[in-house]
Amino acid sequence: MKENKQQFSNTEIDDGLDELEKSHRLNRFESMLKFSRVISGSLSLKDIIKKAQGHTRKLLESEHVCIYLKDKSADYLSMTDQMGEEHSIAIDENSVVGSSAYLQATLKIDKGVSDIRFAREVLAIKKLRPKSMLVIPMVLNGELLGVIQATNSLNNNFNEQDIQFGEAVATQLTPVIQNAYLYEELHKQFIQVVEALADTITKKDSYTGGHTKRVSHFAMKIGSKLNLSWEEMNDLRLAAVLHDIGKIGIEDAILKKKAPLTDDEFAVMREHPRLGYEILKNVDSLSRVVDGMRFHHERPDGTGYPYGLKGDEIPIIAMIISVADTFDAMISTRPYRKGLPPMVAYEEIRKYSGTQFSSNVVEAFSEWFESTKMYSVNRLDSKKKAS
Ligand SMILES: [Fe+2]
CATH class of the missing domain: 3.30.450.40 (GAF domain)
Known part of the structure; x- marks a missing residue:
């Protein structure tokens, strides 16, 4: 024709x-x-x-x-x-x-x-x-x-x-x-390159593997419950994949340590969002993504690190990654401790809504979590009775 x-x-x-x-x-x-x-x-x-x-x-x-x-x-x-x-x-x-x-x-x-x-x-x-x-x-x-x-x-x-x-x-x-x-195809390739880069961190870290992918997965679930726009969802995915990229600048002795960190070591570790910012700040295509990574350890009550931002000073993307990252950190088994059951981690996240985590993000997280197989009130009740 x-x-x-x-x-x-x-x-x-x-x-x-x-x-x-x-x-x-x-x-x-x-x-x-x-x-x-x-x-x-x-x-x-x-x-x-x-x-x-x-x-x-x-x-x-x-x-x-x-x-x-x-x-x-x-x-x-x-x-x-x-x-x-x-x-x-x-x-x-x-x-x-x-x-x-x-x-x-x-x-x-x-x-x-x-x-x-x-x-x-x-x-x-x-x-x-x-x-x-x-x-x-x-x-x-x-x-x-x-x-x-x-x-x-x-x-x-x-x-x-x-x-x-x-x-x-x-x-x-x-x-x-x-x-x-064409844009979707290019964007997919870009994400794959970024994921490969982020994987180099996972290999150095004490996580048992898959942490970046899981954080990205949980973050996207929360983002969709918050009705983020298509552009915001794209930024969220990249920021989640890159959230710990700054750990590339942390020495192996701290990163790979198979025991809880000392105060001094923790102070070094707390610098990883700032190091990540230094690595990515000049990448034009990541300009909207960088702050999501840079502020993922900030807390609404101002007790986060490394900048001590408060409330609305913290971008929503960073707040989503904070919940997704903390949830995965709690349920993951590390060399020095066993991961918590998802229901216990969920209760912990809810407990710190409004202080450590944005209450809007916790609401969205709860809405998603309660729709998954991980959610079981009975499991939590029986655990409480047993303890
Ligand atoms: Fe982090």
């Missing part, structure tokens, strides 16, 4: 159109311009798709718009519905969406035409009772990236102008989606 092209010109708008139609078409042009600004401002695929669906629904004056993306390694398209549930549909001629992807062609089905393929659309669309449909493939350099599906025109049927605007949306959206894929 030839790729979607924008086919508009000023003369086209002027020729043979009444005032009402002209103003309607100009509004649509304006809306298109707004659309390109909005979608090019984001690198999050989820964000882009959500915004594009809302915008295209209004632009094409339809009851519903759904954007499907092609799976990279298989011949099917997938979409996530409003409930967050994922649906997939095969790229073949058994459904309208699948046909459009298979043929790489725009398909328009008018009201009153009984199309057997409607029966094979995904569940979310079936609920709508499709009457009319406009489906446009998104193709870049001959490669199918996905499909835009508009269901039920509010003006009886989709017309030629709807096709032009729909194809213009596909033309604008396709490279933006491709960019988001």
Whole structure:
């Protein structure tokens, strides 16, 4: 199929159109311009798709718009519905969406035409009772990236102008989606390099292994309960992976010691966030991440280290890492002591909410922890009775 092209010109708008139609078409042009600004401002695929669906629904004056993306390694398209549930549909001629992807062609089905393929659309669309449909493939350099599906025109049927605007949306959206894929890929590689670097610390440390990965995992769970933005979640993951990078500057005799530290040794150890800051402060791509690492041992009551910050002076990302790090430190077995049961560690974290830890973060941590298999009130009760 030839790729979607924008086919508009000023003369086209002027020729043979009444005032009402002209103003309607100009509004649509304006809306298109707004659309390109909005979608090019984001690198999050989820964000882009959500915004594009809302915008295209209004632009094409339809009851519903759904954007499907092609799976990279298989011949099917997938979409996530409003409930967050994922649906997939095969790229073949058994459904309208699948046909459009298979043929790489725009398909328009008018009201009153009984199309057997409607029966094979995904569940979310079936609920709508499709009457009319406009489906446009998104193709870049001959490669199918996905499909835009508009269901039920509010003006009886989709017309030629709807096709032009729909194809213009596909033309604008396709490279933006491709960019988001590339960014995700680059970001994934960047994280892997950072993880490899952070692993060198774990190998020197007295943890039995996997501490960085677990802190990162717990931090992401807390972050999602706090509804952090996509950008904040990315920063959180990196800050969590890098939180102890400063330990690279701590001598092995202290770092690898198989017994509790003396006061002097602990004073040296307490410098690791500052050392980490010195290592990373000039890395441009980590400028938003550095403070999450630098302040992960600070406490809201001001008793943390090495800076003694208080309350709101401590960034939320650092406060999340503090809870995640402390929780893992408590449940991990070290050469000189056995790890605590998760329920006991959870109770300890809650006990210091508002003093050692941010109370908002502890709430989010509790919400996540109580939804896991680690949470068992009975286990804690029986332990208390036994002791
Ligand atoms: Fe630390």
